[in-house]
Amino acid sequence: MRGALGGPRVLLRRLREVMAEQVSAQDRLDKIVVLIAANMVAEVCSVYVLRVDQTLELYATEGLNRDAVHQTVMSVEEGLVGHVAREAEPLALSDAQAHPEFSYRPETGEEVYNSFLGVPILRAGNTLGVLVVQNRARRTYTEEEIEALQTTAMVLAEMIASGELTALARPGAEPAVRRPLHLQGVALADGLGLGHVVLHEPRVKVTNVIADDVPRETHRLDAAIGKLRHSIDMLLEDDGLAKSGEHRDILEAYRMFAHDRGWMHKMREAVLSGLTAEGAVERVQSDTRARMMRASDPYLRERLHDLDDLANRLLRELTGRGRGGGLLEREALPENAILVARNMSPAALLDYDRTRIRALVLEEGGTTSHVAIVARALGIAAVGQVENVTGLADSGDPVIVDGQAGEVHLRPPGDVEEAYAEKVRFRARRQAQYAALRTRPSVTKDGVHINLHLNAGLLVDLPHIAETGAAGIGLFRTELQFMIASAFPRISEQLKLYRAVLDAAGERPVTFRTLDIGGDKVLPYMRAVEEENPALGWRAIRLGLDRPGLLRSQVRALLRAGAGRDLRLMFPMVAAVDEFDSARAIVERELTHLRKHGHGLPERVYVGAMVEVPSLLFQLDEILARADFLSVGSNDLVQFLFAADRANVRVADRFDPLSPPALRAFRMVAEAGARHGKPVTLCGELAARPLEAVALAALGYRALSVSPASIGPVKATLLELDVSAARKVLLPLLDDHSGTADIRRALRGFAEATGVPL
Ligand code: PEP
Ligand code: MG
Numbered sequence: 001m002r003g004a005l006g007g008p009r010v011l012l013r014r015l016r017e018v019m020a021e022q023v024s025a026q027d028r029l030d031k032i033v034v035l036i037a038a039n040m041v042a043e044v045c046s047v048y049v050l051r052v053d054q055t056l057e058l059y060a061t062e063g064l065n066r067d068a069v070h071q072t073v074m075s076v077e078e079g080l081v082g083h084v085a086r087e088a089e090p091l092a093l094s095d096a097q098a099h100p101e102f103s104y105r106p107e108t109g110e111e112v113y114n115s116f117l118g119v120p121i122l123r124a125g126n127t128l129g130v131l132v133v134q135n136r137a138r139r140t141y142t143e144e145e146i147e148a149l150q151t152t153a154m155v156l157a158e159m160i161a162s163g164e165l166t167a168l169a170r171p172g173a174e175p176a177v178r179r180p181l182h183l184q185g186v187a188l189a190d191g192l193g194l195g196h197v198v199l200h201e202p203r204v205k206v207t208n209v210i211a212d213d214v215p216r217e218t219h220r221l222d223a224a225i226g227k228l229r230h231s232i233d234m235l236l237e238d239d240g241l242a243k244s245g246e247h248r249d250i251l252e253a254y255r256m257f258a259h260d261r262g263w264m265h266k267m268r269e270a271v272l273s274g275l276t277a278e279g280a281v282e283r284v285q286s287d288t289r290a291r292m293m294r295a296s297d298p299y300l301r302e303r304l305h306d307l308d309d310l311a312n313r314l315l316r317e318l319t320g321r322g323r324g325g326g327l328l329e330r331e332a333l334p335e336n337a338i339l340v341a342r343n344m345s346p347a348a349l350l351d352y353d354r355t356r357i358r359a360l361v362l363e364e365g366g367t368t369s370h371v372a373i374v375a376r377a378l379g380i381a382a383v384g385q386v387e388n389v390t391g392l393a394d395s396g397d398p399v400i401v402d403g404q405a406g407e408v409h410l411r412p413p414g415d416v417e418e419a420y421a422e423k424v425r426f427r428a429r430r431q432a433q434y435a436a437l438r439t440r441p442s443v444t445k446d447g448v449h450i451n452l453h454l455n456a457g458l459l460v461d462l463p464h465i466a467e468t469g470a471a472g473i474g475l476f477r478t479e480l481q482f483m484i485a486s487a488f489p490r491i492s493e494q495l496k497l498y499r500a501v502l503d504a505a506g507e508r509p510v511t512f513r514t515l516d517i518g519g520d521k522v523l524p525y526m527r528a529v530e531e532e533n534p535a536l537g538w539r540a541i542r543l544g545l546d547r548p549g550l551l552r553s554q555v556r557a558l559l560r561a562g563a564g565r566d567l568r569l570m571f572p573m574v575a576a577v578d579e580f581d582s583a584r585a586i587v588e589r590e591l592t593h594l595r596k597h598g599h600g601l602p603e604r605v606y607v608g609a610m611v612e613v614p615s616l617l618f619q620l621d622e623i624l625a626r627a628d629f630l631s632v633g634s635n636d637l638v639q640f641l642f643a644a645d646r647a648n649v650r651v652a653d654r655f656d657p658l659s660p661p662a663l664r665a666f667r668m669v670a671e672a673g674a675r676h677g678k679p680v681t682l683c684g685e686l687a688a689r690p691l692e693a694v695a696l697a698a699l700g701y702r703a704l705s706v707s708p709a710s711i712g713p714v715k716a717t718l719l720e721l722d723v724s725a726a727r728k729v730l731l732p733l734l735d736d737h738s739g740t741a742d743i744r745r746a747l748r749g750f751a752e753a754t755g756v757p758l
Pocket of ligand 2: 572612633635636
């Protein structure tokens with residue numbers, strides 16, 4: 001390195017000595033800037049620390065006016081230092097004052113310095129501060145010097161993160177590293193969770209960053225990379241790929257990156273500058289994360305994620321902390337654990353002790369993702385798409401998760417915590433009120449019985465039947481068992497689950513929906529088909545009829561489980577009546593088969609169809625001539641009616657289902673069912689909302705199926721409802737063709753006027 005005294009390795013070794021000295025934090029910082037300035041032959045070296053209020057404070061300097069320390073404070077929007085903090089990238093200038101963002105601070109006396117090199121002080125991709133060197137002469141800083149300064153910044157990052165500098169700060173102006181954060185994500189599962197962070201895949205803590213013996217560290221890094229490559233190759237060769245829970249295409253991408261020259265080069269360079277192998281991996285990972293947070297291109301972000309994952313694997317390899325480490329963590333799961341993860345499979349979530357998990361926070365995870373469905377089933381509040389939360393949260397941090405608003409409060413200030421504690425108490429009171437309704441029959445004020453059933457899909461749902469006093473299970477999503485498994489569940493496993501469900505329900509009816517996979521409901525062990533429009537693609541009954549083996553074995557398991565009782569099953573996504581005929585024929589064939597082999601049979605088998613494809617609305621008489629019952633899947637029916645993807649947050653709520661087009665469709669189904677004397681249920685999310693439930697009751701629905709948490713609120717509404725009065729409000733509006741009817745408002749007004757709680 002040009003002009004440096006002793007090079008970066010010597011500097012790092014000296015820094016280590018300073019770090020070990022028993023001196024005050026300020027003295028330590030002062031010594032560090034002197035060392036760096038001397039080593040880099042710079043007239044100035046300064047450390048700026050990012051504060052809770054997002055300003056940068058000068059914490060130490062060699063070369064600038066000492067009186068400015070703890071006095072000079074600037075916004076991150078200001079000056080070259082602000083630029084480095086914002087962009088999280090080094091900035092090297094030979095003529096700093098010519099830069100448009102240069103801002104002059106007279107108290108520091110820095111106008112005489114022409115050259116400027118600033119690097120961000122990063123930890124897990126987050127900016128904690130800025131380290132700057134300046135020279136009077138106009139000079140170009142070399143790549144090696146920039147690299148060396150970045151390496152040095154790592155040592156400072158550890159010092160800041162350890163909390164050592166907090167004592168130097170004025171109250172309210174502490175370093176930002178531990179600041180309270182209000183993070184906005186997307187609501188995945190309702191509920192409030194207060195507790196402490198548990199990182200699903202804990203970051204490997206690198207404590208030893210400065211190398212004693214550089215050739216040895218180079219060797220360690222190379223060996224770890226070799227092992228990483230080998231382990232990815234082994235996984236890809238393994239026939240049981242599915243068992244590892246990883247997708248082939250992800251591994252293919254990993255393999256590519258594990259051979260990426262640029263990535264290897266960066267880590268080797270970092271080792272050569274004096275870091276240990278793990279220190280080097282961490283440094284490069286931190287840069288990757290910083291870029292990840294600023295990348296808007298989804299493809300690039302995805303690739304940066306892959307690199308981040310690979311770096312984690314390398315760190316585990318280098319520190320000897322393997323994947324098994326997570327298990328220890330789980331055993332020591334604190335009470336009130338809030339799980340924080342990049343993403344999580346449903347199976348991994350179910351691995352945790354449910355009684356201790358209060359909430360789940362994910363960097364990824366869409367509303368209809370499988371882990372979200374499982375979180376809802378478990379009654380765990382969940383928020384997804386919270387950017388960089390695994391980088392911002394540390395194990396043990398206090399955190400509040402608001403699964404209704406999609407908000408996360410990390411390290412919340414006292415008043416926020418108190419406000420939420422009050423919310424929790426309020427909710428508990430409401431829950432107690434709903435619990436008191438558990439045994440009350442669901443009958444409206446004018447004597448109309450409206451049965452409230454549960455939507456379920458996992459063993460963990462079964463206790464909800466008794467807890468909620470539901471009339472039965474109106475929708476059992478059988479695909480969930482398949483989605484959380486690592487291989488196709490055998491018939492015996494399916495049989496076991498279905499029997500358990502029927503046993504738990506006792507006398508109450510259960511409606512099993514046959515597999516609704518395909519589209520976005522992918523099974524990790526089934527090769528996914530690339531489709532342009534998966535929601536309109538090869539899914540549900542389409543897949544079941546094209547690959548009848550799967551449907552047949554499921555139907556067999558269902559029929560056997562139902563031996564000696566009534567069995568209700570229905571098919572998803574029926575678009576044409578001949579699909580229903582073919583599926584029903586499979587049921588008949590299986591019945592014949594079981595009879596022939598002397599198996600016990602159900603007393604009666606009711607076969608129904610879901611109405612969730614609009615084409616079925618125009619074949620209602622035909623389908624009702626064949627099916628024993630219908631169940632409206634409003635999630636899909638509404639998405640197809642309005643051509644608005646239910647999983648796309650931009651459009652999912654764009655159209656109000658409490659409007660003539662959707663309500664007329666629902667009415668058609670209810671009226672056709674009544675004409676044919678066949679029961680009609682509605683089992684989409686719509687029925688779970690009290691005002692919507694009022695509309696459905698007014699349209700003639702006498703059975704609704706909702707999530708467990710919604711039974712109480714919907715029942716409380718229905719108990720106070722006069723259905724015939726609601727009909728008088730709703731029906732004229734449905735037949736109003738002005739195009740201006742505001743049904744939501746009218747129904748809300750009706751509810752308020754008649755004392756119906758919403
Ligand atoms: C629906 O579409 O409304 C439905 C109940 O099925 P799912 O949400 O599982 O697609
Ligand atoms: Mg559906």
